[in-house]
Each structure stands twice: as C-alpha cells, then as structure tokens.
Amino acid sequence: IIDGFFEAVPAVWHKELLLALSVGIPxxxxxxxxxxxxxxxxxxxxxxxxxxxxxxxxxxxxxxDEVAVLHAPAELGYAPLTVSTVDIRDFA
Known part of the structure; x- marks a missing residue:
C-alpha cells in the first residue's frame, strides 16, 4: 500500500489488512x-x-492528515491542489 484516496472513497480498513496478514498474505x-x-x-x-x-x-x-492531499475532481484529472505536511517537513 502506498497511497489512498481520502473522503470520496473508503480508505483501506485495518480489519482488511489484518485479515490478509492472518491468512499469510504479506x-x-x-x-x-x-x-x-x-x-x-x-x-x-x-x-x-x-x-x-x-x-x-x-x-x-x-x-x-499529515499525509493528506486535496485533489481536483475527475474532470480535472484529480490534480493535486495541496501539498502534504510530510512533504513540507521533508523539504524544511
């Protein structure tokens, strides 16, 4: 898992990941x-x-919210509208 899409679709749940781990999926x-x-x-x-x-x-x-980025709608190609706080921290 690298990224997710907040608000518009559900984030991957902890229980989904725990289930995968419990059956041996890395x-x-x-x-x-x-x-x-x-x-x-x-x-x-x-x-x-x-x-x-x-x-x-x-x-x-x-x-x-440290990793959250606001995106434009689909009609605009989901272009990022903000920068995540972790990117700012990494740059500083």
Missing amino acids: VFGAASMGALRAAELDQFGMIGFGEVYRWYKAGLITAD
Whole structure:
C-alpha cells in the first residue's frame, strides 16, 4: 500500500489488512497512507518502509492528515491542489 484516496472513497480498513496478514498474505506500506497503516499494524506483521513510516513509528508525527492531499475532481484529472505536511517537513 502506498497511497489512498481520502473522503470520496473508503480508505483501506485495518480489519482488511489484518485479515490478509492472518491468512499469510504479506502486506507492505510506505509513503502516505501505506506508511500510516504500516506504523499502526507492524506489530501484527505488516512491513513498513521509508521516512514517513519511520516518523509515524517514532511518534514524530501522529495524525492521519499529515499525509493528506486535496485533489481536483475527475474532470480535472484529480490534480493535486495541496501539498502534504510530510512533504513540507521533508523539504524544511
């Protein structure tokens, strides 16, 4: 899991990931929502990668909105309208 789409469609649920892990499916997460879910579920076997995952795991960031980006509607190709807080933190 790398990314998700907030608000318009449901995010991947913890229970979905736990079910996959419980039947032996490896689940990896990085970058955005994947990093968040990996930090929440690594104790159950999910494998996290990357700086954002490490920040969540260390408690340097805790909120879901750290990785959120507002997008334009489909008619405009879902172009990003904002920058995520983690991108700003990484740049600073």
